[in-house]
Amino acid sequence: MSTVTLDQPIAGPVLQGSAPISIPLLRPDSHPYLLINTPGERYRLEFPIVGSPIIEDNKIIARFIVDDNVYLDLKIVGQSIESENKFTGQFSLFYQIEQRRPRAHFVADTLMAVIGLAGRFDLEISKPKVSTNLNFELQLLEISKMLCRRQMSYRLMVIEKATGKQFLLPSAISKSEIEGIAFVYHAIADRSFVWHSGKMEFAVPATQEKLALLLQSEQPFNISLEPHSFSETVLGESISLGSAKIVIVDAVLRNLNEVRRELEKLDGRLVNVTIESLSGQVRYEFQEAPCLSDKSWEEKIQRLIDLEDQLDTALIARYHALAASTLEGLTEEEKAEITMPSNIGEAFLIDDSKGDNN
Amino acid sequence: MAVGPTLPDTSLVLDSNILTAWRYQKLGVLQAIAAYQSRLKLLPALTSITVYEALYGFENSAVKSNEINEQTKQDRIRTEQLIKSCDVLSFNQASAEIAAYIITRLPKNIPKDTLLDALIAATALAHGFGVATRDKGFELIGKHTPDHLILRLAFWSP
Numbered sequence: 001m002s003t004v005t006l007d008q009p010i011a012g013p014v015l016q017g018s019a020p021i022s023i024p025l026l027r028p029d030s031h032p033y034l035l036i037n038t039p040g041e042r043y044r045l046e047f048p049i050v051g052s053p054i055i056e057d058n059k060i061i062a063r064f065i066v067d068d069n070v071y072l073d074l075k076i077v078g079q080s081i082e083s084e085n086k087f088t089g090q091f092s093l094f095y096q097i098e099q100r101r102p103r104a105h106f107v108a109d110t111l112m113a114v115i116g117l118a119g120r121f122d123l124e125i126s127k128p129k130v131s132t133n134l135n136f137e138l139q140l141l142e143i144s145k146m147l148c149r150r151q152m153s154y155r156l157m158v159i160e161k162a163t164g165k166q167f168l169l170p171s172a173i174s175k176s177e178i179e180g181i182a183f184v185y186h187a188i189a190d191r192s193f194v195w196h197s198g199k200m201e202f203a204v205p206a207t208q209e210k211l212a213l214l215l216q217s218e219q220p221f222n223i224s225l226e227p228h229s230f231s232e233t234v235l236g237e238s239i240s241l242g243s244a245k246i247v248i249v250d251a252v253l254r255n256l257n258e259v260r261r262e263l264e265k266l267d268g269r270l271v272n273v274t275i276e277s278l279s280g281q282v283r284y285e286f287q288e289a290p291c292l293s294d295k296s297w298e299e300k301i302q303r304l305i306d307l308e309d310q311l312d313t314a315l316i317a318r319y320h321a322l323a324a325s326t327l328e329g330l331t332e333e334e335k336a337e338i339t340m341p342s343n344i345g346e347a348f349l350i351d352d353s354k355g356d357n358n
Numbered sequence: 359m360a361v362g363p364t365l366p367d368t369s370l371v372l373d374s375n376i377l378t379a380w381r382y383q384k385l386g387v388l389q390a391i392a393a394y395q396s397r398l399k400l401l402p403a404l405t406s407i408t409v410y411e412a413l414y415g416f417e418n419s420a421v422k423s424n425e426i427n428e429q430t431k432q433d434r435i436r437t438e439q440l441i442k443s444c445d446v447l448s449f450n451q452a453s454a455e456i457a458a459y460i461i462t463r464l465p466k467n468i469p470k471d472t473l474l475d476a477l478i479a480a481t482a483l484a485h486g487f488g489v490a491t492r493d494k495g496f497e498l499i500g501k502h503t504p505d506h507l508i509l510r511l512a513f514w515s516p
Binding site for chain 1: 360365383388392401415416429430439442474486
């Protein structure tokens with residue numbers, strides 16, 4: 001029995017203008033800016049154009065710099081109306097990252113999530129001085145995926161800072177790689193945490209002490225293993241996490257009879273033990289994992305990190321509102337009817353005349 | 359064949375009763391979903407079985423009354439939007455194999471809802487997810503999973 005999990009692409013969405021827009025005809029000296037309001041309109045982020053806009057008959061392309069390596073490309077396709085001195089058309093906005101560093105992805109996904117939640121951004125032009133709103137709608141699922149990628153990029157930034165290593169993100173990432181990043185992040189940031197686990201195999205000497213420890217406890221039990229060294233591979237880089245104490249919660253010995261037989265020989269030989277946590281929980285305590293000696297970030301990055309709660313709050317409010325709208329305007333009876341559990345289970349009901357199978 | 363608690367990084371699917379409580383804006387569920395999103399950034403997923411259950415109500419209402427009013431039509435469109443805004447885990451071959459294992463081992467006098475719950479649990483297990491529910495019947499299902507699989511459950515109170 002196996003499950004195939006496709007790698008998740010790491011790419012930003014394209015924001016498409018949902019309604020025609022009309023902007024003044026840009027000139028090479030127009031110096032447009034992109035302006036983005038953070039949730040709650042707490043402050044505005046301003047991004048200047050790189051070079052001059054490319055202006056052709058039916059399209060305008062402008063590239064705005066957001067951070068080292070990160071650009072937002074605004075493309076407007078339509079037509080210029082010379083008599084009215086304006087350009088009308090549809091727009092799209094997408095980000096470009098030159099070097100796929102975690103910081104670049106963190107910045108890009110934070111900004112795209114901000115824009116996605118605001119549902120608009122502004123284009124300000126210095127000559128002629130004009131400010132225009134560009135509105136669009138982005139799927140909530142797309143925004144939550146941005147926040148998910150943002151979290152992964154942030155965790156990689158923390159790992160980089162603590163270990164001195166540098167990562168480049170691949171174009172797609174597997175679930176196990178994402179889990180590896182989370183594990184190393186928790187080891188560095190939290191030090192002590194509970195992680196899911198299957199079986200653990202190790203060898204113990206056949207001594208009186210081990211016999212007493214492993215065989216006289218009533219199963220399941222919690223067992224501490226002697227600290228041993230851990231390392232984990234993150235995006236192809238091996239990260240040493242130092243020695244960790246491990247506690248297997250709800251542990252049972254899978255090869256109990258064999259272990260008992262071998263340990264009872266008390267001859268000091270190594271005996272292979274297979275321990276499994278019935279509830280799939282292992283507590284790790286890392287005392288020697290790399291530390292974040294300097295927890296401060298550059299001001300620009302810190303401001304984006306600090307947006308996390310606002311982004312979460314804005315996203316969850318949209319989801320809750322959407323969930324509420326599915327029963328909007330209905331009477332209590334109508335609500336009860338359309339949320340009534342289905343009775344398809346009846347089709348599965350098994351004749352109980354031969355008694356309980358339990 | 360085990361039940362385990364959800365861990366901070368465990369991805370969850372919503373059982374149908376939690377999806378319904380979310381649509382009713384039950385405070386406990388709103389808070390639990392917000393706390394989950396704050397940890398994992400994604401919203402809990404749905405299973406294709408839960409999608410079936412969410413749409414069943416609209417179809418059942420339409421069949422019974424022969425017509426459906428404008429408000430209900432709008433609410434169905436929004437329900438479809440909500441579904442589209444969540445990851446939906448399909449009932450695939452791995453889910454089918456797990457479901458066959460579980461359902462054949464369940465006691466025969468179980469409540470009928472447990473069978474649909476078993477399909478939800480099998481889908482969650484096949485995709486490496488836990489289940490957010492308020493239904494203790496999932497503990498019974500968890501006792502009948504294949505050997506290597508632990509059904510992680512989060513019990514959310516509306």
